[in-house]
Each structure stands twice: as structure tokens, then as C-alpha cells.
Amino acid sequence: MSQITQKKLLRKLLLQQKSNNRLWISLLALCVGTTLLLLSVMVWWNFKEILSGKGSNDSLGSTFLTIGKAVTNESMAKKGATFFTAKEIEALKGAPEVQDVGMLTSNRFPVWATLNTNIAFATEMFLEAAPDKFIDKQPVNWSWEPGDAQVPIILSSDFLNLYNYGFALSQGLPQLSPQTIQLLAFNLKVGRDPYTETYNAHIVGFSDRINSVLVPQSFIDYGNTRFAGGQVIAPSRLILKVKDPSDAAFVRFLEERDYTTNSEQLKWSKLRSVVDAITSATGLLAMLIMGIGTLVFILFIELTIAKAQQSLSLLLQLGYSPGYLSRFMFRRFLPLVALTQGIAAGLAVYAQYIAAEKVKEMNLALPAIPGWPIWTALLLSTVILLAFVSSGIYRAMHQQK
Amino acid sequence: MQLGIEHVVPIPLKDKINEYNSWIWNQDIVINPGEKVFIQAPSGTGKTTLIHLLYGLRDDYEGKIHWSAYNMTTIRPEQLSQLRASYLSIIFQDMRLFPELTAWENLEVKRRLTNTITEHEAEKWMERLGIGHKRDSLARTLSYGEQQRVAIIRALLQPFEWLLMDEPFSHLDHANIKKAVALIKEVTETNNAGLILADLEDNDFFNYTRKLLL
Numbered sequence: 001m002s003q004i005t006q007k008k009l010l011r012k013l014l015l016q017q018k019s020n021n022r023l024w025i026s027l028l029a030l031c032v033g034t035t036l037l038l039l040s041v042m043v044w045w046n047f048k049e050i051l052s053g054k055g056s057n058d059s060l061g062s063t064f065l066t067i068g069k070a071v072t073n074e075s076m077a078k079k080g081a082t083f084f085t086a087k088e089i090e091a092l093k094g095a096p097e098v099q100d101v102g103m104l105t106s107n108r109f110p111v112w113a114t115l116n117t118n119i120a121f122a123t124e125m126f127l128e129a130a131p132d133k134f135i136d137k138q139p140v141n142w143s144w145e146p147g148d149a150q151v152p153i154i155l156s157s158d159f160l161n162l163y164n165y166g167f168a169l170s171q172g173l174p175q176l177s178p179q180t181i182q183l184l185a186f187n188l189k190v191g192r193d194p195y196t197e198t199y200n201a202h203i204v205g206f207s208d209r210i211n212s213v214l215v216p217q218s219f220i221d222y223g224n225t226r227f228a229g230g231q232v233i234a235p236s237r238l239i240l241k242v243k244d245p246s247d248a249a250f251v252r253f254l255e256e257r258d259y260t261t262n263s264e265q266l267k268w269s270k271l272r273s274v275v276d277a278i279t280s281a282t283g284l285l286a287m288l289i290m291g292i293g294t295l296v297f298i299l300f301i302e303l304t305i306a307k308a309q310q311s312l313s314l315l316l317q318l319g320y321s322p323g324y325l326s327r328f329m330f331r332r333f334l335p336l337v338a339l340t341q342g343i344a345a346g347l348a349v350y351a352q353y354i355a356a357e358k359v360k361e362m363n364l365a366l367p368a369i370p371g372w373p374i375w376t377a378l379l380l381s382t383v384i385l386l387a388f389v390s391s392g393i394y395r396a397m398h399q400q401k
Numbered sequence: 402m403q404l405g406i407e408h409v410v411p412i413p414l415k416d417k418i419n420e421y422n423s424w425i426w427n428q429d430i431v432i433n434p435g436e437k438v439f440i441q442a443p444s445g446t447g448k449t450t451l452i453h454l455l456y457g458l459r460d461d462y463e464g465k466i467h468w469s470a471y472n473m474t475t476i477r478p479e480q481l482s483q484l485r486a487s488y489l490s491i492i493f494q495d496m497r498l499f500p501e502l503t504a505w506e507n508l509e510v511k512r513r514l515t516n517t518i519t520e521h522e523a524e525k526w527m528e529r530l531g532i533g534h535k536r537d538s539l540a541r542t543l544s545y546g547e548q549q550r551v552a553i554i555r556a557l558l559q560p561f562e563w564l565l566m567d568e569p570f571s572h573l574d575h576a577n578i579k580k581a582v583a584l585i586k587e588v589t590e591t592n593n594a595g596l597i598l599a600d601l602e603d604n605d606f607f608n609y610t611r612k613l614l615l
Binding site for chain 1: 458511
């Protein structure tokens with residue numbers, strides 16, 4: 001004799017829906033809505049990752065900015081008008097998005113560089129020093145102490161480009177690869193005659209971050225004390241560690257104070273606002289679609305319950321508890337919710353993988369798996385959806401006598 | 402479980418009840434556990450209404466009904482289902498089977514709720530009441546008499562302290578009534594339960610401890 005389980009009987013009594021079209025449409029809407037929601041969160045998160053991410057994305061958005069005060073016709077006349085006061089530096093430390101502020105110290109003594117090869121090359125030049133923690137790729141031999149004959153130098157990669165593509169070509173000088181340049185040794189003559197000292201200098205690295213000729217801080221401090229009397233002069237350039245350089249409040253902060261920076265580094269702020277607009281529009285649309293999907297889904301549940309109303313009230317009269325019947329209904333709809341959310345999550349993972357592959361071609365790095373904001377959005381939307389479903393079932397169930 | 406009925410007046414019958422002396426409506430009655438009560442109720446005096454009130458199916462009345470600690474006006478849905486599953490059983494006048502289920506499935510819906518009666522026993526009872534051959538027929542295809550016997554068996558497939566019956570044998574002949582009464586007596590005794598039977602005409606199916614006129 002065949003066993004009839006209680007579940008089978010309940011299914012027969014309560015879930016006798018012939019046309020399931022409404023169900024599939026609502027599930028489709030739910031799925032599309034959730035997918036769109038996850039994608040919009042993902043676009044926002046990926047863009048954030050590119051901007052404030054570590055490593056190879058650094059020279060792109062750059063979390064480090066050098067700023068100075070704009071030189072205007074008025075400030076030209078005033079000596080020291082472009083120096084940062086201590087108060088201004090304090091204000092910068094408290095500015096939106098700013099995580100750290102470092103001073104670029106420049107030399108206040110003459111520096112004369114000569115190349116002792118068969119190419120005659122001599123130039124007067126400037127040096128700057130930045131706190132070590134602001135230097136992107138710190139070479140191993142990046143140190144100097146009084147008495148050392150060797151001075152390491154980090155050159156801005158932009159300068160190398162200027163030399164190779166501008167200067168060298170027009171002057172008939174050889175173009176130099178970074179490796180070759182690092183092999184070149186040249187002399188640095190510092191100080192005013194007759195008090196001069198000569199050092200062996202060589203380039204140990206290139207920086208994308210700071211547009212300058214950098215030497216160790218100790219060398220600048222030594223030179224400034226020895227040849228310029230050591231009086232402290234306020235810095236005219238600062239280096240900032242910024243969480244999100246495209247943040248509108250930060251950009252406004254700079255503009256209000258007339259601080260200049262590499263405008264390239266701020267072009268992201270425009271792009272960012274476009275992306276923000278697109279993601280919030282998609283997000284809104286996603287919520288709308290999800291809302292409609294949820295509504296249709298709940299209407300479907302209520303319809304199912306309404307159709308089963310007679311059986312339901314008789315079951316209650318026979319002693320079945322409303323809680324038990326609610327749970328029975330909930331368990332029937334739970335796998336459907338899990339299915340839509342699962343499909344959406346699968347699509348999101350796939351989209352992230354594709355995005356990561358695509359940006360790899362552009363020399364950018366994105367994680368191959370969606371990060372926590374996407375999972376949070378998924379979890380949140382699932383919880384809200386389930387809350388709606390269970391309250392829908394509860395309401396429909398308690399309308400019965 | 403003790404049944405207390407305190408000055409109960411169903412609102413739809415309010416005017417009518419004031420015209421005559423009912424032994425139940427608007428009276429203060431206590432029925433003790435294990436009693437066998439017959440309620441004789443001429444048409445229109447609210448027989449079915451009373452049974453439904455006792456079973457918690459309606460709440461359009463004044464006064465108070467309580468089964469021991471359970472007050473039927475304030476009882477919560479979960480408590481009510483507990484009461485119906487384990488303490489109160491009922492045979493409806495209108496049978497109330499699931500028409501889309503077979504006779505056996507109708508019994509299974511009830512039996513599997515508490516699993517107090519074995520499948521084998523339930524089958525035996527069907528044979529005793531002469532509906533064994535209708536086991537796999539859809540309830541809607543059964544005659545009233547057959548449906549009534551299914552409803553009677555269904556009411557016995559749970560533990561109960563009280564069995565409420567509303568014209569339980571209205572569609573049965575004498576021979577079948579005898580069989581049904583015997584079965585009900587047997588199961589009621591096993592359960593140490595009391596019963597309340599409401600009908601139009603006087604009868605002596607059970608050894609009633611009291612007879613009331615509605």
C-alpha cells in the first residue's frame with residue numbers, strides 16, 4: 001500500500017495551481033532586478049577599487065598628490081606667497097579624504113651636476129626630499145649619511161620622458177633607457193665657492209608619484225644646514241596621501257584655496273560623477289524592478305492561498321496550526337527565492353570575472369571575485385525579500401478563520 | 402476538561418432567545434469531564450451555532466465559554482489548533498470532507514496530525530462501518546451516508562477529551578447507526594472522554610448523564 005505523507009496531502013490541498021505563468025514572470029522580474037542591483041553595486045565598487053586600489057593601479061588614480069599654491073600675477077610680487085603656513089598644513093590634514101600630509105623640502109644651496117663621460121653635459125639643478133613613506137618604489141640603497149660619497153637619486157619618470165622624447169631628439173643626444181640611466185654616474189657639486197663639496201650621484205629609481213628630483217631627506221637637511229645656515233623655510237610643495245582623489249568635497253577644498261595639482265590626477269573626479277550618476281540610476285531601476293517582482297511574487301502567494309482558502313480553513317478546523325501551515329507555504333516558496341538570488345549571484349560573479357579580464361588588457365587590476373559590498377547587497381535584498389514573503393504568507397494565513 | 406458556559410447569547414439569535422426559556426442560552430452551565438450530554442434542539446434554536454461556538458468557529462456572541470483554562474473569546478490561534486488537535490474532536494453536521502481527496506486521504510490528513518491511531522486500526526474501522534470498499538473513491542463521489550461515516554471515523558483519529566457531534570447520524574439507517582454508535586462508544590471509553598451530541602429528536606444512543614433543551 002502506498003504511503004501518503006502529510007506533506008504530499010498538504011501539497012495536494014494547498015498548491016493546486018494550474019497556470020504558473022504569473023509565478024515565472026514574477027521570478028524573472030525578481031531575478032533581473034537582483035542582477036541589476038548587484039551589477040550597479042559592482043560597477044560602483046570596481047571603480048572605487050581602481051581609484052583607491054593598491055599596486056599597479058597606483059599611477060592611475062594615484063592616492064598620492066603633490067600640491068602647490070597657484071602662482072598668480074599678484075603672488076609673483078610677494079616673496080613667500082606660495083609657501084604653506086603651519087596653519088594651512090593643519091587644515092590640509094583635516095581636509096576631506098586626506099589621510100597624510102608630507103612636506104617636500106627643497107635645496108637652498110646651489111647644485112651643479114656634471115656628467116663625466118665623453119658626452120659633455122653639465123647643468124645647474126634642484127633637489128627635493130620627501131618623507132620616505134611617500135616614496136612609491138623605495139630602492140634598497142635609499143639612504144645617505146654625512147661622509148657618504150654616494151648620493152642616490154630618484155627621478156620623476158616624466159623627466160626621463162621629457163629628456164628622451166623632447167630634449168635628446170632635438171639636441172642629437174642619445175635616448176636613454178631607465179636601465180642605462182641607472183648605470184650612469186655623475187658628479188654633484190654642492191655649495192657656494194669656495195665652500196663646495198663633490199659627490200658621486202647615480203639614479204637608483206624612477207617615481208610616477210612625485211614630479212621632482214629626489215634625494216634622501218638626510219642629504220637635503222645636511223646641505224641646508226651646512227650651506228644655507230639651516231634656517232627653516234616653509235615648504236612650497238606638499239605631498240598628500242588621499243583616500244579618494246576624485247571625491248567632490250576634496251576637489252572643492254583644493255579649488256577654494258587655489259591649490260594646484262596635476263590636473264590629470266583629478267580628471268577622475270569628472271568620470272567618477274558620471275559613474276556615480278549611472279550606478280545610482282541603475283540602482284534605482286534595479287530597486288524598481290525588484291519591487292515590482294516582489295509585489296507580483298507576493299500577489300502570486302496570496303492568490304495561491306486564496307485559491308486554497310477552503311482547504312486551508314478546513315485544515316485549521318481539523319487542528320492544523322496556522323504556524324505549521326505558514327511554514328509549509330514558506331518552505332514551498334523559499335527554494336524559488338533561493339533560485340532567483342542564486343542566478344543573480346552567479347551572473348554577478350561571471351560579470352566580475354569578465355570585467356577583471358577586460359581591464360587586465362588595460363594594465364589595471366580588479367579582483368576576479370566580487371567583493372563584500374556585492375555580497376552585502378545580495379544578503380540584504382534576500383533578507384528583505386524573505387521578510388516580504390513571510391509577512392505576505394502570515395497576513396494571508398491569518399485572514400482565515 | 403471542564404466546560405463552562407456563562408450567559409452565552411449568540412448575537413444573531415438575541416431577540417428570539419428572549420422569547421422563550423432555553424436551558425442553555427443565557428444560562429450558567431458547568432459540564433464536568435467525562436459527561437455524556439444530549440442537547441435536544443428544535444429547528445432554528447441554534448443547535449449548529451452552539452456546536453460551532455463550543456468548537457471556536459465563531460465569536461459573534463455575548464457571554465463566556467471556557468474549556469478549563471482555555472477561554473474561547475481570548476484564545477490565540479496556536480492554542481486553538483492545539484485544543485482541536487488533542488482535546489476537542491468534532492463531527493460536523495455538513496461532514497466537511499476535502500472533496501478532491503479520497504476517503505482514505507481524508508482520514509490520513511487527520512490521522513497523521515497526531516499519529517495516535519495506526520493505519521491498520523483506521524482501516525479496520527472503515528470495514529466495521531462498511532465503507533472499506535470506498536477507500537480510494539474521491540470524497541465528492543461518495544453518498545451522504547458514506548461521507549458521514551468517513552467524517553465519524555475521522556473524528557476518532559485523534560486523542561480527545563470531548564467529542565462534539567452535530568446530528569452525526571442524520572444520513573444513516575438504523576443498522577449503520579448502531580455500528581457507528583458502538584465504535585464511538587468504544588473509542589470514547591478508551592479516551593476517557595465526554596461527549597456532547599446535539600440533535601433534533603430525542604434519542605438514547607448513549608447513556609446520557611443529562612439531557613438539555615436548547
